[in-house]
Amino acid sequence: AQSVTQLGSHVSVSEGALVLLRCNYSSSVPPYLFWYVQYPNQGLQLLLKYTTGATLVKGINGFEAEFKKSETSFHLTKPSAHMSDAAEYFCAVSYSGNTGKLIFGQGTTLQVKP
Amino acid sequence: DTGVSQDPRHKITKRGQNVTFRCDPISEHNRLYWYRQTLGQGPEFLTYFQNEAQLEKSRLLSDRFSAERPKGSFSTLEIQRTEQGDSAMYLCASSPTSNTEAFFGQGTRLTVV
Numbered sequence: 634a635q636s637v638t639q640l641g642s643h644v645s646v647s648e649g650a651l652v653l654l655r656c657n658y659s660s661s662v663p664p665y666l667f668w669y670v671q672y673p674n675q676g677l678q679l680l681l682k683y684t685t686g687a688t689l690v691k692g693i694n695g696f697e698a699e700f701k702k703s704e705t706s707f708h709l710t711k712p713s714a715h716m717s718d719a720a721e722y723f724c725a726v727s728y729s730g731n732t733g734k735l736i737f738g739q740g741t742t743l744q745v746k747p
Numbered sequence: 748d749t750g751v752s753q754d755p756r757h758k759i760t761k762r763g764q765n766v767t768f769r770c771d772p773i774s775e776h777n778r779l780y781w782y783r784q785t786l787g788q789g790p791e792f793l794t795y796f797q798n799e800a801q802l803e804k805s806r807l808l809s810d811r812f813s814a815e816r817p818k819g820s821f822s823t824l825e826i827q828r829t830e831q832g833d834s835a836m837y838l839c840a841s842s843p844t845s846n847t848e849a850f851f852g853q854g855t856r857l858t859v860v
Contacts, residue, residue, distance in 0.1 A: 642787075665847045676751070676838060676851035677790070684847055723789050732803050733778055733842060735849060737789030 635660045637724050639738035647746050652696075652711040654741050656724030659705065664726040666707040667735065668698055671721045680722075683707065694718070719745045751852035753839050759858045760829055767825045768855045772841030779822050780849060781814055782838040783807065790838055796822060797844070829859045 640655040658664055665684050669677040681692025688700040698709045707724060721742050725735040752771040760766050772779050777798055782790035793812070795803040798819035808814075811829075816822040826833055836856050840849040 637789075667848075669851075674853075674856070676753075676853040677840075678851070679848055682848060725789075727847060732795045732797075733847060733849065734780060734792045734795055734803065735782075735790070735840075736792070740787070740789050 635664070635726060635728070635736055637726055637736055637738035639722075639724050639741050641741055642739065643742045643744065645744040645746060646714045648716055649713050652709070652714045652718065652743065654709040654722050654724075654743065656698075656707045656709065656738060657705055658707065658724075658726050660726065660728070662728060663702075664728055666698075666700060667725045667727070668692065668696070668707075668709050669723045669725060669737075671723065671740075677723065680709070714743075714745045716745050716747065719743055751839055751841055751850050753837075753852035753855050755855055756853060757856050757858075759860060762831060762859055763828055765825065765827045766829060766857065767823055768837055768839075768857075770822045770824070770839030770841075770852060771820075772822070772839070773850055775843065776841035776850075777819070777844040778842045778849075779816055780840045780842075781822070781824050782840065784836040784838060784854070785834075793824075793837075826857075829857075831859050833857060834859045 667682045668680040683700045691697045724738040779796040781793040784790040796816040811827045836854045838854045839852045842849045
């Protein structure tokens, strides 16, 4: 069965430090990959997505992620954390020819310390 | 376009009561999804509509749950005889047929007391 694993339910960084949120997926077919951000009591906002083509994907707010097929990973990074980045981050997958439904990881809470 | 709209934003109900939530997707989006998110977890897929046809239902969707999308526009999710375990955030998302990106509403938070 397809699944998504996010390593670390809580990540804490200092303002200005590198942000690294990890995501691994298990699948026998190539997935589409997504990172969403969720602020308290809000819906999910798309940060970036990988479907085909270049494996390094740039998103909004300075985030980027790299699809590594050999490692079945899609880690999210940002060179310099800002206080406004504090939120819940979800990695998700879907599959071509499927209904487009998303399978989510359990989420990572990012804390940014001043 | 104001995005995906969900109503109400919050609902508190007594155990055993029925509740209904509404979702208005982005116009011209053929695909509509319902997800459920419990505290500290990622959203879990409940059901999917393409236009007015409900094409997939998760095993999470017990017989107390029913969803409709009449005329392929807005959708409703009804929970009958609510239980405390139904307390969660219910999220609606829509996407165009040809796109893989889903746009989410702000959700309806249900509390069953």
